[in-house]
Amino acid sequence: MASLKDIKRKVSAVQKTKQITRAMNMVAASKFKSSQVRMENFRPYAGKFMDVLNSLALRVNTMSHPLLAVRDPKKIRVVCMTSDRGLCGGFNTNLIKATERFLKDKSSEGKEISLLSVGRKGRDYFRKKANIIGQWVDILSKFDMTLSVSISDDVIAPFIKEEYDELYLIYNQFVNVSVQRPTIIRLFPLPSIGQDVDVDADKKLDYSYEPSEEILLKKLLTMYVHVLVFRALLETSAGENGARMAAMDNATSNCEDIIKSLTLKMNKARQAAITAELMDIVGGTEALAKG
Amino acid sequence: MADELMLEIVTPEKMTFSGKVEEVTIPGTEGEFGVLRGHEAFLSSVDIGELNFIQDNKKAHYSVNTGYAEVTANKVTILIETAERSDHIDKDRALKAKDNAEARLAQIAKDDVEYEKMRAALARAIVRLSVSEK
Numbered sequence: 001m002a003s004l005k006d007i008k009r010k011v012s013a014v015q016k017t018k019q020i021t022r023a024m025n026m027v028a029a030s031k032f033k034s035s036q037v038r039m040e041n042f043r044p045y046a047g048k049f050m051d052v053l054n055s056l057a058l059r060v061n062t063m064s065h066p067l068l069a070v071r072d073p074k075k076i077r078v079v080c081m082t083s084d085r086g087l088c089g090g091f092n093t094n095l096i097k098a099t100e101r102f103l104k105d106k107s108s109e110g111k112e113i114s115l116l117s118v119g120r121k122g123r124d125y126f127r128k129k130a131n132i133i134g135q136w137v138d139i140l141s142k143f144d145m146t147l148s149v150s151i152s153d154d155v156i157a158p159f160i161k162e163e164y165d166e167l168y169l170i171y172n173q174f175v176n177v178s179v180q181r182p183t184i185i186r187l188f189p190l191p192s193i194g195q196d197v198d199v200d201a202d203k204k205l206d207y208s209y210e211p212s213e214e215i216l217l218k219k220l221l222t223m224y225v226h227v228l229v230f231r232a233l234l235e236t237s238a239g240e241n242g243a244r245m246a247a248m249d250n251a252t253s254n255c256e257d258i259i260k261s262l263t264l265k266m267n268k269a270r271q272a273a274i275t276a277e278l279m280d281i282v283g284g285t286e287a288l289a290k291g
Numbered sequence: 292m293a294d295e296l297m298l299e300i301v302t303p304e305k306m307t308f309s310g311k312v313e314e315v316t317i318p319g320t321e322g323e324f325g326v327l328r329g330h331e332a333f334l335s336s337v338d339i340g341e342l343n344f345i346q347d348n349k350k351a352h353y354s355v356n357t358g359y360a361e362v363t364a365n366k367v368t369i370l371i372e373t374a375e376r377s378d379h380i381d382k383d384r385a386l387k388a389k390d391n392a393e394a395r396l397a398q399i400a401k402d403d404v405e406y407e408k409m410r411a412a413l414a415r416a417i418v419r420l421s422v423s424e425k
Contacts, residue, residue, distance in 0.1 A: 041305040048301060049370055052334065052361060145303050145372045157404065207361075210321050210335040219336050220359065226372065230303055 004273060007266040011259060018255035024087065025248035032177070032241035039174075039234050046227055053220050060213045066160045067221050070189045075112045075164040077133075077155065078103065079187070081171035081232055082122035083240040084140050089247035091172060091180060091240055092121040098182035099170050103130060114164070118151065119236070140237055148230035156225060159188045171232040172239040178246045180239035187228060190221065296328045297366040298344055300353070300374050307353075307374045315344035315367055317360050332363045337371060339414045341422050352377040354422040356415065380423040389416035 080099045082092045099122070106113055116134040117123040123135045134154055139147055155167055167188040172180040209216055298315055300308040316325045318340025337360050342353045358371030392413035399405055 038304065042303050044306060045301045045303045045370060048368060052359070052370075056334070148303075149372065153408070208331060208333040210319060210333060216334065216336055216359070219357075223358070223372070227303075 004266065004269045007262055007269060011262045011266065014255050014258050014262065018252055018259070021248045021251040021255060025245055025252060028088075028241045028244040028248060032238060032245055035234065035238040035241055039238055042231065042234055046231065049220075049223065049227055053224055056213065056217055056220060060217050064214075065218060065221055067156070067188060067190050067225070071162070071165040073111060073166040075114075076106055076166045076168065077114050077116060077158075077164050079116045079118060079151070079155070079167065079169045080122045080126070081169070081236050082117070082119035082125075083236065084120040084138050085240075086121060087247065088240050088244035089250075091243035092119075092125075094180075095170065095172050095182045096122060096125050098184070099126075100129075102168070102170065102184055116151075116155070118233075140233070140240065143233060143237075145226065145230060148226050148233060151229050152222070152225045155187070156222065169228070169232055171236050174235040174239040174242065177242040180243055185228075187225065190224070295365075296326065299366070299368045300342075301368065301370050302372065302374050307376075308351075310346065312344040312346045313348075315342070317342055317367075317369065318355065319360070326362055326367055329364055330362050330367075335360050335362070337369065339411065340418055342369070342374070352422050352425045354380060354415075354419045375419065375422075377422045377425045380419050382420065382423050385416050385419040385423065388412060389420065392416060 078099065080095070082095055086092065103113055103115075113131065114133045115126055115130045117126060117132055118136045119140060120137040123132065123137055126132055136147065136151060158164060159167060166186065168184055169187050170182065170184050173183040175181055295311040295313065296315065298308065298310060298312045299306065314325060314327055316323060317335070318338055320336040320338045323340070324335070337355060337358045339356055340354075342355045343350055345351075354375045354377070355369075355371045356373040358369065361368045361370075392409050395409050396406070396413060399409070
């Protein structure tokens with residue numbers, strides 16, 4: 001049996017770990033709250049934007065736009081969105097696994113794949129395993145629309161120049177604090193818009209446009225990409241902090257369990273020591289009485 | 292007041308402004324335009340520039356980035372990627388951004404992919420500076 005002193009040391013070590021995990025849990029909780037607020041704030045923008053885009057798409061022949069051009073997919077690019085920091089349970093692992101599976105499927109079909117990585121964890125993992133042509137790291141702790149614009153700009157231009165044929169975005173969809181679902185969406189060619197939406201009759205105002213519908217649509221489609229990327233970023237950030245919150249909560253309660261069982265052990269050891277000492281004294285007095 | 296106009300400025304971060312105004316001036320791609328109540332319904336692209344509106348006889352200035360404006364008879368909805376009110380603009384940052392963009396523009400060729408980006412950055416910085424003076 002370990003000595004009393006050893007167990008005591010272990011208990012205090014676990015107690016310190018528990019303090020750290022609890023602090024991380026609280027930090028993640030407050031960050032999670034703020035990213036949830038951002039998601040809420042983003043909703044009116046996205047909603048209004050989709051209304052206008054759809055109603056515009058109904059009037060204009062959308063198929064002519066280069067971002068909607070369907071080509072035989074030979075060259076594929078994948079944007080993989082992970083977090084920058086670890087200690088958030090299976091958040092990154094699950095996403096990386098899904099990405100790897102996807103890459104494997106596509107490369108077995110004989111496609112040429114390049115990877116763009118958002119977030120440090122994905123970059124580190126795929127550094128030697130895939131052809132990374134673009135990366136954004138250490139950005140998720142503080143980001144705004146400009147990040148989404150910079151990512152979008154880097155994928156839009158080469159697509160229009162036909163340097164590649166399809167773009168996929170893989171990110172963790174935020175379901176709730178404990179569930180984040182790795183999701184794969186095809187960004188380019190953009191799925192056709194305005195096809196299966198019912199626009200309210202009263203919303204269908206006759207606008208005049210400035211500049212022309214086509215130019216406006218082109219601009220709105222670019223903004224649409226920004227919106228999609230920004231939403232993925234927001235969900236990643238909320239999901240990361242939610243996952244970290246849950247993971248750290250688990251870690252804290254595991255620490256409590258260990259402390260409990262160690263304390264029990266410690267008490268047993270102490271009692272054993274006392275008993276042994278008593279036996280010694282009793283033995284000693286008996287020996288004295290006999291003598 | 293009967294001649295009031297609802298104005299909403301929506302950015303991805305938040306609803307920047309929502310309220311009744313008397314008049315709003317928007318930097319459209321085809322030139323600046325003013326909107327009063329009863330304007331014809333139309334949709335315009337918005338460019339980097341200065342947006343201002345009059346509320347309770349006071350003029351408010353915003354520096355805006357690219358987006359669009361949807362105008363109906365009694366409501367204007369502006370969706371833009373960024374909007375900053377004149378007193379929220381960080382002058383030092385804008386000045387630094389302007390210097391950066393100018394220095395970079397002097398170095399690169401006009402057909403460089405970066406040129407357009409830098410030109411936009413410069414335009415943004417200049418607008419932010421001029422709006423922050425107001």
